[in-house]
Amino acid sequence: MLDPSGLVFRPLLHDDIGSATDLLMLGSPSGVRYHLAVQLAAAEAGERGCAFVAEWEGSIVGSALLSDDPLLPGLVSTLVAVAEPARKSGVGSALADLLGEQLQHEALPAYCKLPDDQFEGRRFAERRGFVLCGHSLGWSLDLTARDGTLERAAREAARSADVRIRQADMRKELDTVLECALRCMPGMPSEQHVAPEKARKYLPDDAIVLLAEREVPGQGQGPRAIGLTALSPRIETAAWYTLFTGVAPAHRRSGVARALKTESFLRARHARAQSVVTHNHDTNDAIIGLNTSFGMQPAPGYWDLRQPRPA
Known part of the structure; x- marks a missing residue:
């Protein structure tokens, strides 16, 4: 000391x-x-x-x-x-x-996110008036064990979902990405939504942002982005983190999230990632089931603690 x-x-x-x-x-x-x-x-x-x-x-x-x-x-x-x-x-x-x-x-009101293996940190926050409001589970996928299978899996997932997955050009398509993210937020846990004026700096320069596009009947404007995912390198060597995955409510449960995540695994592997890590709220049964189907393994999650404002 x-x-x-x-x-x-x-x-x-x-x-x-x-x-x-x-x-x-x-x-x-x-x-x-x-x-x-x-x-x-x-x-x-x-x-x-x-x-x-x-x-x-x-x-x-x-x-x-x-x-x-x-x-x-x-x-x-x-x-x-x-x-x-x-x-x-x-x-x-x-x-x-x-x-x-x-x-x-x-x-x-204030909040903090703390890794769920840091018990002393949680006790410190609770002594300061923070209360537990939620928990997100951690997941990790070993990409090296899937060499030779990711390209085919990505093609099949996109075909099954009837979407085209492409990487967004963030220098030209930031507004498209933010607009898609806004449409993906309704119904998601943890009160998440996007403040566009602040979100412009959220994505690192080395992030990979993928859009899922599908022809929407009656719009006549060509394919529309109906989902997106973004991932970025972590501080560990060869580990990447999924920052966000979302699908517009009208297109959920049609394989779009699977297609996005499978393509993101492929792109991360091409960028020499050896693993991908993500977190999902423990009430999000759909994405937890999807992660399990990929063979993702449990990893450290995090607690969501809030400090209520005085009445």
């Missing part, structure tokens, strides 16, 4: 972003570094949210972030992380107090 008398707590500076991101990744369920780096940069620039660090002898040993999530625009996200040598020395509590002061001025 370090000597707490040497600790300095202060707002995040630009030069701290890399170290702060590394620390906060300890509590990131997705393992996608990009999102935290973007949120920290926005906080440091005064654009939205706020961030603090704990410094000891010139090193960042703790970090705290209050920000927003483009998929949960009715909430503000919070996250606190402390380096192992600095734990049990009051760093986490002091950083949480700083966030708590900021939350007093927030009109929206």
